[in-house]
Each structure stands twice: as C-alpha cells, then as structure tokens.
Amino acid sequence: MKFKKIGTVAVFMLLVSVTSPLTTFAKSVDEIKQEESAAKQQSEKISSEIQTSLSEVNKKYQEVEKLNSEVAQAKSTIAETQTNIDKTKESIKKRTAAMAGRMKDMQIQNAGQHKLQMLLESDSISDFINRMYAVSVIQEAERTKVESLYQDKEKLANLQTKLSDTKANLEAKKADAETEKSSLDSKVAALQTKLEENKSTISQLVTERKTEETRLEKVAADKKAAEAKAVAEAKQAEQKAAAEAATQQAATKAAQTSSSTQTSTSSSTTGSSSTTNSTNDNQSSQNNDNNNSSSNSNNNNTSSGSSYSLTVQATGYSVEEGGFLTATGIDLRKNPWCIAVDQNVIPLGSMISVPGYGYAIAGDTGGAIKGNIIDLHYKTIAECIQWGRRTVTIQVYRN
Structure with missing residues (x-):
C-alpha cells in the first residue's frame, strides 16, 4: 500500500x-x-x-x-x-x-x-x-x-x-x-x-x-507524452514495489514458520526441563547460586557442550507498548516467547533459558540492548513491571 x-x-x-x-x-x-x-x-x-x-x-x-x-x-x-x-x-x-x-x-x-x-x-x-x-x-x-x-x-x-x-x-x-x-x-x-x-x-x-x-x-503535445511516460514509469515502479513487498511478505512468512517450529521445540524442551527441575530442585538452586557467584566474580561465559552460560542484566518489554513484528519477523501476538539481544553477543535464532522466565528464542534486537543486556517479552506491561530489572545467569543453546 x-x-x-x-x-x-x-x-x-x-x-x-x-x-x-x-x-x-x-x-x-x-x-x-x-x-x-x-x-x-x-x-x-x-x-x-x-x-x-x-x-x-x-x-x-x-x-x-x-x-x-x-x-x-x-x-x-x-x-x-x-x-x-x-x-x-x-x-x-x-x-x-x-x-x-x-x-x-x-x-x-x-x-x-x-x-x-x-x-x-x-x-x-x-x-x-x-x-x-x-x-x-x-x-x-x-x-x-x-x-x-x-x-x-x-x-x-x-x-x-x-x-x-x-x-x-x-x-x-x-x-x-x-x-x-x-x-x-x-x-x-x-x-x-x-x-x-x-x-x-x-x-x-x-x-x-x-x-x-x-x-x-x-x-x-510534449506534456501529453511526458504524462504517458510518467504514468508508465509510475506503473513500473508500483509493480516493482509490489514485487518487493511480495518478496518481503514471503520472507516474513518463512521466518514466522521457522519461529513456530522453534517455539514448538522450545515447548517440548521446557516440558522436559520442568520435569528435571522438579526432581532436582535443590541441586539446580545450588548450581545457580554457584554460577551467579562465579559470574559476579569473573563475569566470564561458562561453556558446556552445545550450550554456554552468560550473566546478563534482564529487563522486560511488551507488545502492548506498540509494534508486534520483531527484527527477525516474529509476530509477538502469536509467538510471545521472544527475547531481544545484542546479536554481537548472542546470535539471533538461539534458544535461551532464563531463570524465573523460561525458554525463549533470541528473535529481536533493540537500540538500548547492547552487550550483556537482554529484554524479555511479556504479553502485558504489568508483567514487565513485576519482573523489573534483574541480574541473571542464562543458558544459551547453540544452533
């Protein structure tokens, strides 16, 4: 349009x-x-x-x-x-x-x-x-x-x-x-x-x-010819723009399809993790405390196989603030489990586990999201306020 x-x-x-x-x-x-x-x-x-x-x-x-x-x-x-x-x-x-x-x-x-x-x-x-x-x-x-x-x-x-x-x-x-x-x-x-x-x-x-x-x-006569030429050029430009828009829509749809697939995978992983967490709650808490202590003292990443841990500052944002498409084309109204990251620190498309939040996809960016800062998406602004600003150690899963 x-x-x-x-x-x-x-x-x-x-x-x-x-x-x-x-x-x-x-x-x-x-x-x-x-x-x-x-x-x-x-x-x-x-x-x-x-x-x-x-x-x-x-x-x-x-x-x-x-x-x-x-x-x-x-x-x-x-x-x-x-x-x-x-x-x-x-x-x-x-x-x-x-x-x-x-x-x-x-x-x-x-x-x-x-x-x-x-x-x-x-x-x-x-x-x-x-x-x-x-x-x-x-x-x-x-x-x-x-x-x-x-x-x-x-x-x-x-x-x-x-x-x-x-x-x-x-x-x-x-x-x-x-x-x-x-x-x-x-x-x-x-x-x-x-x-x-x-x-x-x-x-x-x-x-x-x-x-x-x-x-x-x-x-x-020249004006008439120029008008005809202008109309033809405008029509060509409109056709080109329509083609570009169609290409962009196709790319967005493909990204949404990929996001939906990743979300399904995340849901399965979350279910499995919940079971594991329920049986080993004390051990996880102890491990998190150890990781926080290690991150606060050294502020270094801890790698373990196909994932690595990272201590970050986590804030919240909501679709209610305006805008629903992310930088990667995810529709937050349909796929709310999304985190905004600095793609120079965390690759876009990565799966992230955040204590107290859960699993989500690194699918968005932001002007204020630089370095070890992430922004967690919530459906409502009230949930964002409740979360506030926290220092957490997250787990980033490599693609």
Whole structure:
C-alpha cells in the first residue's frame, strides 16, 4: 500500500512539473490577446476620430467654397458697380457739358435779347408764355437730371465701398477657414499615420499570438507524452514495489514458520526441563547460586557442550507498548516467547533459558540492548513491571 501511494505521489509531481510551464505560457497568450483586443479598440477609436475630423474638414471645405463663391460674387458686383459708376460719370460729364454750352450761348446771346426774340416770334402773349415755360421746364429737367446723376453716382460710390468691405470680410473669413482646413488636414494625416501604426501593432500581436499558440500546442503535445511516460514509469515502479513487498511478505512468512517450529521445540524442551527441575530442585538452586557467584566474580561465559552460560542484566518489554513484528519477523501476538539481544553477543535464532522466565528464542534486537543486556517479552506491561530489572545467569543453546 505504501509503495502504491509513493507511485501515485510521483505521478502527481511529474504532472505538476510538466503542467507548470504550460500554465505560464497560457498566461502569456492571454496577455497577448488582451493587448491585441486593446489595440483593436484603439484602432476603432482612431477610425472614429478620423471620421469626425473628416466631417469637420468637409464642413470647412464647404464653408470655404461658399466663401469663395461669395467673394467671387462680390467681385463681380463690385466690377459691375464700377462700370455703372463710370457710365454715370460719363453721362454727368456729357449733360454738364451740354448745360454749360447752353448757359454759354445764353450768356453770349444775352438772355434779354433771347427773350425779346422769343416775344417777337411768338404769335401771342400766350404763345410767348408757353415758350418761356417750355424753356424753364427744359432747364429744370436738365438740372434735375444732373442732380439725379450725382445722386446715382453717390449711391454707387457708397455701394462700392460697402462691397469692398464685404469682399475684405469674406476674404478674411476665407483665410481663417483655409487655416482651419489646413489644421484639420494635418490632424487627419496624423490620425491616419497613427491608425497605420496601430494596424502594424495589431498585425505584430496577431503574429506573436499565433507563434505562441503554435508553441503551446507543441508544449501540450510534449506534456501529453511526458504524462504517458510518467504514468508508465509510475506503473513500473508500483509493480516493482509490489514485487518487493511480495518478496518481503514471503520472507516474513518463512521466518514466522521457522519461529513456530522453534517455539514448538522450545515447548517440548521446557516440558522436559520442568520435569528435571522438579526432581532436582535443590541441586539446580545450588548450581545457580554457584554460577551467579562465579559470574559476579569473573563475569566470564561458562561453556558446556552445545550450550554456554552468560550473566546478563534482564529487563522486560511488551507488545502492548506498540509494534508486534520483531527484527527477525516474529509476530509477538502469536509467538510471545521472544527475547531481544545484542546479536554481537548472542546470535539471533538461539534458544535461551532464563531463570524465573523460561525458554525463549533470541528473535529481536533493540537500540538500548547492547552487550550483556537482554529484554524479555511479556504479553502485558504489568508483567514487565513485576519482573523489573534483574541480574541473571542464562543458558544459551547453540544452533
């Protein structure tokens, strides 16, 4: 189960390591798309500004054209007025000359003689009066005509002045309109340049985005291949771990089988020893006392055939403290008769006889079990406490 979890974690880590670059690149593509969208919006804004400016330019063009037409009309009217003024001047000049000629004739001929001649030539007084009235009317008409011509001349002169002012005003407006039109032309040209630059930016961003998307497709393909490879490697690792676990379980089972066999042998030996101890209790006690005395004085092993004695410090431990498999694979729940030893002093797998405890197998080790120290296994912690710590001489049977 542990190996399966490790394999799953390994696959996850590989997938994370493969996916991380893809996430970074995806963010880059999103940024490019945002820039592209912003550039398109800017392009639309510039296009709108160009349309607005073009509308203003066209309006100014129409205004300038209208002013040109009005200036041309004013020039034509001024020219026509000038012609009329010239004609009026000529007419005044002629009539003035005619009146001057008649006045001169009257002065030369003497007005009195002229009137006398008219009187003599008249058929009657009434005819004379009529002739005098006719002359007076003609003279008044001439005078009125001359005055009218002078008035027309004055009106035409005033009109010419007004038209000249109007022309000057129109030309000033035309100049202003042309200046504004020129400014708008420059603005439109600048906007068109800006629009072209923005289009170039959009084109560049589109190219960059497509390049990035192509690269991301390749990264995605590589990621997929890496994922498949990671899954395959994890599966192989899991299979290998399962095989190792199966091998370990088989070894543990074999050790348990061996332990069970040794325990059975130990039980038989214990039964035999119990019988012997019951018949020779005094002798065993005496021998133990002698052995303890010998061990305390010399602290040496005593060998006898296939076994040897050893004085050790014995403590107790229990499966209740946690953990039930020993260093050699013995399950303490099923085979509680086990002793932890220093394998450099007592070989693992040896049968040991402990006074006050009985026979057990040297089937475990411990961090604190060094030298002539052993740890006796009990089913309960209470039994361990009852045993305490004792100095005993044990019998170790060689394998």
